[in-house]
Amino acid sequence: MNHWAFVTAAYAVTVIGAGGLAVLSWRAMRRAEAMAEALGKKP
């Protein structure tokens, strides 16, 4: 049994999951703060 295949799979799942969460959270923050800023500038 090749143990490295299991190690690689576990690390890949973690990178994809944590990376996806970070990207989605960052995009949501940027979009919401841009909207708030744009509305704040309106007279």
Place this chain on the structure above:
Amino acid sequence: MTRPMDSPRKPRYPSPVPILHALANPTRFLKIARPLTPILFWTGLALAVFGGWAGLTLTPPDYLQKETVRILYIHVPSAWLGMGGWTGLAIASFCYLIWRHPLANVAARAMAPAGALFAALCLITGSIWGRPAWGTWWEWDGRLTSMLLLFFVYIAYIALARADAERGGDGRVPALFGVAGSVLLPIIHYSVIWWNTLHQGESVVSGKIDRTMLWPLIFTVLGFTLFYAGVVLMRMRAALALQKVEARMKRMAAR
């Protein structure tokens, strides 16, 4: 009697946690959260990447589990954050129920998706580790089943909090659920002691793990924790900005 808009309202009773009350002002909180978000996120990412790399390349394989022991460096931090995430959520929910700080409610809701993800990562990496170590992907034993239950409780909280927000609720029901759900935490922790499980007993804090294999784990646990804190701050900032947009839109519609 009037007061300036930015001045925080004084609590009616003497507070045992003055720092929490000081942070409960969103303006003050954002002043700290804006510079802190990238610091926590990038420091956490750097520590996690270094710890993961060190765990893959600089530590010896285990005499029994061989190379698969390297899954430890991502599995343990994921388990820690799955449980630590709910601890944070329960504390924030408790603060919301007692002191009615809206920021505590925002914090609890921001912690839930991140905690759910790490609980899921703990289950998936544990399952991948279990196949070569135990010869099975899954076993309905105390530790695995209680962790799976925690993941379902996270999903239930997310659904409940969303439904409560859509129906204009005050957030008390999700907060009660957040506090009640913490009953699972000691069950998960002591499951390997209370029941005869396939999952190994605690080996990190008790010092059973060899030092040559332990040190990268310190980097990944610290790194994952800071990464989690950075992501939670991002989600809190997003929620606060959306609240601001909603309030502004309501004011504009009322004109």
